[in-house]
Amino acid sequence: MAKIKLKHYVIRKGKYGYWLPTPKMMEAGFECIPCGVDGPDAWAIAKEWEDRWQAFRKGREPPRLDAWPKDSIGDAFARYRRMEAWKSRPPRTREDWERGWAFIEPYFADLPPADITLELLDDWYARLLRAKGVDTAYRAMKTWRALYNVMAGMKLCAPKADPSLAIRRKTPNARNQIWTAGEVVRLVKGAWRAGFKGLACIIAVAWDTSFSPVDVRTLTPAQAMQTAQEWGFLIARTKSGESAFGTLSRRTQRLVLAYVEQLGFTLLDDAPIFRSRGFAPGPKGGRPRAGVPYTKDSLVDDFADVRRLVFGENEKRRLMDMRRSGAVEANAGGASVEAIAAKMGNSIDESKALQKTYMPVNLAAVRAADLSRRAGRKALGKELNEYRPMKLASGEAKGK
Incomplete structure (x- = not known):
């Protein structure tokens, strides 16, 4: 073929x-x-x-x-994906549903919702735990419970009678990994030298701004903003909708500008800036073509390649851990919860709600968080340097 x-x-x-x-x-x-x-x-x-x-x-x-039987679970999900309620969901949420559906479909798609019993769900969840682990099983069950509510709204099953509520889900362990500034520099340099120039920019921007990976990979020229003191990106966060201004260091500014200049074409205001590695020139030569905008999966794959290249096979930290690293640095430097909230674009308490009411982005708080990150970085580095290998005395010296 x-x-x-x-x-x-x-x-x-x-x-x-x-x-x-x-x-x-x-x-x-x-x-x-x-x-x-x-x-x-x-x-x-x-x-x-x-x-x-x-x-x-x-x-x-x-x-x-998918030609599922009428009023089956597969038919209900297909109908839901054609509704405006589905289309209005953020892309990230739809991706989560699709991933969860991939594990529901083989078991239940051709069955009526009312036929799904606690025993069937318990067997399905136990199989997922054994085959895919806690994280996948947790997300699949989360999708099922959300889908059940949709099917109840379609009058295909009884509302508030989901049998899965009798199953106690195992919760994935919370991530606590962080990166250091030196490690991030190594990642950026390794990505750029290996030809992953768009990824190098994404890593540097993610570190400086504390934006999530999805917010960085979807940045556009229209979101680039400049103040009297700095320039960066003003966004409405994909997940929370909160406004956030991500400031860039001078090093990252130079990196982004160099990347845009070498693209070889003019970016539209609403086009994603950072792209995958692209393709090598064909037999007739010519300039290599820039890649396509990153998707969630392609960004994960390329970051894993660079991480492996720089730190070896045993390194498992992710790009998303840079967001946590920024909060750890700012906290170590004495930043207030409100300043960290403004920096990260999160709603943490009533003070943040008041900030949102009176200013779309609190630049003073963002700058305070940046200063605290630098102070915290020094404090964390000093703390690590205080640890030294200890040589235990042997023989007679131990007993003295």
Whole structure:
């Protein structure tokens, strides 16, 4: 079978295929679809989604990819994804639902919601725990419980009678890993030298701003702002909707400007700035093409490659841990809870609510958090340097 050419089909890591919609397509409700190992099966999945997009673009009813029995769980979820309530959900939330659905579908998609008993759910959850671990099982159960409420709203099952509520979920351990400033510098340099220039910028911006990975990878030129003292990015956080101003160090400013200059094309105001590594020149030479905007999965994959390159196979910390690192530094430097909240774009207490009422972003608090981070960084570094290997005396010296 000859390989098909699809506009939105891309290959990651040299072998995994993805159907990757543009930001405009994502606004219409289309998601990044993992198609599996590059080959006829992956091409068929991508072709189905390409046909679905073309039908939508031309104003026709898109073809149904899942023909579930009427009023089954699969049918209910398909109906929900066509509703405005689904389309209005943040992309990150829809991604979480899709990941959870991947574990619900093989077991329950063709069954009526009212047929799902506590015994079936208990067996399903126990299997997930054994096969996928606590984190995946927790998220899958979370999706089921949210979907049950939707199906109850569709009058397909009794409201407030979800059998899964009798199952006590195991909660994943909270992450506590942090990065140090020196380690981040090594990551940025390693990414840039390996050709992951967009990722190098993402790492540097994430460290300086304490933004989450999704907020950094979706930054656009329109969000770049400058004040009398600094420049950075003004955003409404993807998850909370809170306003946040992320300030950049001079080093990161130079890095971002150098990256934009070497792209070779002008970015639109609403286009994501940072892109994947792209492709090498073809046989006829020419300038390498810039990659496509990062998705959640491609960012995770590329960061893992760079992390492995810089720190080896045993390092497991993630990009998301940089957000926690900034809070740890600011706290060690004596920053107030309100200042950290303004820096991170979180609603922590009533003081933050008042800040939001009277100013979209409290620049004074953001600057205070930045100063506290620098002070905390020095304090943490000094604390680490106080630890020295201790040599125990042996033989007679021990007994003296």
